[in-house]
Amino acid sequence: MRMALYDVAPELNVSSALLPGILDGIYCLETNTILIDRRITYTRKRCTLVHELVHWRHGDDTTSGCMGGKMERRCRRETAILLIDPAEYALAERMYDGDPYQMAAELNVTVQIIEDYRALLYEHVR
Ligand SMILES: [Zn+2]
Secondary structure (H helix, E strand, C coil): CHHHHHHHCCCCEEEEECCCCCCCEEEECCCCEEEEECCCCHHHHHHHHHHHHHHHHHCCCCCCCCCCHHHHHHHHHHHHHHHCCHHHHHHHHHHCCCCHHHHHHHHCCCHHHHHHHHHHHHHHHC
């Protein structure tokens, strides 16, 4: 992961840290650094890293945390698309009768990602 990242963005710094409060990750625009909380599970780290990479790509500073709003909605939507394979999602949905917790475990993502992806699917249906 680190090597692949270095190829994509050699000037971007990614480190783990002890982040305050409930923050899982931040992206600091000024220092071009992503920090991921070191206490969270591997799955959450993976999802947080992709989330912060999307912020990085858009130049969104999240030093004070992800506060919601339009920028955060865009980021969550793009993160879900990057982390979920549509065929795997469809299979997991059938296998687990749409239960987001079991689907999250199967797809190696957080429940939040499942919910964001699901919201996206309904958006397309409408
Ligand atoms: Zn965010």
